[in-house]
Amino acid sequence: MAMEIYSNSASWAFFCFAVAILSAILLTHKRGHNKNKKKLPPGEMGLPWIGETMEFFKAQRKNRMFEEFVQPRMAKYGKIFKTRLMGSPTIIVNGAEANRFFLSNEFKLVISSWPTTSVQLMGSNSIMEKQGDQHRCLRGLIGNTLSSAGLEVLVSKICKSVELHLEKYWNNSIDGISLYHSTKVLTFTIVFECLLGIKVESGTFSTFERILDGVFAPPLAFPGSRGEITEEEVIDNVVLLVFAAHDTTSFAVAMTFKMIAQHPDCHTLLLREQIEIMKQKTEGDILTLEDARKMKYTWQVARESMRLFPPIFGSFRKAIVDIEFEGFIIPRGWKVLWTTHGTHYNEECFEDPLKFNPSRFEETIPPYVYIPFGGGPRLCAGYQLAKLNILIFVHYVVTRYDWSLIYPDEQITMDPLPFPSHGMPIKLSLSLEYK
Numbered sequence: 001m002a003m004e005i006y007s008n009s010a011s012w013a014f015f016c017f018a019v020a021i022l023s024a025i026l027l028t029h030k031r032g033h034n035k036n037k038k039k040l041p042p043g044e045m046g047l048p049w050i051g052e053t054m055e056f057f058k059a060q061r062k063n064r065m066f067e068e069f070v071q072p073r074m075a076k077y078g079k080i081f082k083t084r085l086m087g088s089p090t091i092i093v094n095g096a097e098a099n100r101f102f103l104s105n106e107f108k109l110v111i112s113s114w115p116t117t118s119v120q121l122m123g124s125n126s127i128m129e130k131q132g133d134q135h136r137c138l139r140g141l142i143g144n145t146l147s148s149a150g151l152e153v154l155v156s157k158i159c160k161s162v163e164l165h166l167e168k169y170w171n172n173s174i175d176g177i178s179l180y181h182s183t184k185v186l187t188f189t190i191v192f193e194c195l196l197g198i199k200v201e202s203g204t205f206s207t208f209e210r211i212l213d214g215v216f217a218p219p220l221a222f223p224g225s226r227g228e229i230t231e232e233e234v235i236d237n238v239v240l241l242v243f244a245a246h247d248t249t250s251f252a253v254a255m256t257f258k259m260i261a262q263h264p265d266c267h268t269l270l271l272r273e274q275i276e277i278m279k280q281k282t283e284g285d286i287l288t289l290e291d292a293r294k295m296k297y298t299w300q301v302a303r304e305s306m307r308l309f310p311p312i313f314g315s316f317r318k319a320i321v322d323i324e325f326e327g328f329i330i331p332r333g334w335k336v337l338w339t340t341h342g343t344h345y346n347e348e349c350f351e352d353p354l355k356f357n358p359s360r361f362e363e364t365i366p367p368y369v370y371i372p373f374g375g376g377p378r379l380c381a382g383y384q385l386a387k388l389n390i391l392i393f394v395h396y397v398v399t400r401y402d403w404s405l406i407y408p409d410e411q412i413t414m415d416p417l418p419f420p421s422h423g424m425p426i427k428l429s430l431s432l433e434y435k
């Protein structure tokens, strides 16, 4: 009996010892395994295919994508989180370091990724679809027109377009005018006539507007919808590049005027700068590139307006290899969405970020913090054109007209780019000095 007890407790001790050793081996193995295994960023993938698409679009419609979609998830998961949008597993990244990493690694780790509908309409020959050398070549073509030699000519062309536009649409509009729609027509004309050298015929604008409606349409294959896009339309839509210009610039102009209207001190300073420039001119003179360079405060106002109201929320990339970033893995084929708001609205990047303060641009802003025009190899190709368009338009309007917003608190809608929901109507009259 004693023998039996002894033998049982010996086996029991041996068993416990074996279990302890085995657990230790397994634990060490597991730790080592976890060490090598990188994890996906935290976040919710939601239902298959749909994921969090509905929440994303709902926030987008209200122009509260950052506040209602991104920010609550950042609070829960951090600056980098995963989700699923329109069928694609997606990582949303925020912050200067993420912007630098993903934007500067275009073609090496990621490529730009547009909705299928945009690609169908723009065709595979548009710059957005080109990679590497072909992309560089196309950018070179645009770059030539926007080189400093080209810019001088561009300034005089833009001035003429603006003057003609104001004479045609503004001078007789005593009942007021929609600032947003008017600048859309103007920027459209500027891009076609001043950049591409193509005369805009009546009706061209509305045709392009109609086509643009399809560019960001949700990628749903409605029966028969493919057949509606003719070959001719697809070819024509290579020019859809131009649309990279027209909604964005018009929104930037509209928000600049909104900010000027809401900040009288800023209006005074800006007007002073523009009148100084005007005083140096004799009748019939147009602006020069040198004049545009003197518009330092006006450009600060426009930049600050684009910080608070970036015309582009961010854009999608696709990982072409497995990417490691900040301890997370982003698998090949997944999408990455970088955002402007992630830095523009971050108090670590901009002190008191919700305050409109153009003079913050007197200081140098670190790279990849202020990114309304993107960055890296896909930095906006039309940056110079957009800048001149905004400055010249502001110059003519503030020096020639007395104007005020009809709806000072007009809502902004997004579909998918932001726009003032009533088209920003303004009251206007020729200013006394100009009469």
Ligand code: HEM
Binding pocket: 112, 127, 128, 139, 191, 195, 241, 242, 244, 245, 246, 248, 249, 252, 311, 312, 315, 316, 371, 372, 373, 374, 375, 377, 378, 379, 380, 381, 382, 383, 385, 386
């Ligand atoms: C305020 C006005 C504008 C803003 C805020 C803006 C913003 C942007 C942004 C953020 C990108 C990068 C998109 C990405 O990384 O996926 C971009 C690209 C581009 N923009 Fe602009 N843009 C403006 C005006 C213009 C104008 C006037 C043109 C006229 C030609 C233009 C042509 C382009 C082109 C061609 C690209 C693609 C560049 C490439 O893929 O290499 N943009 N723009």
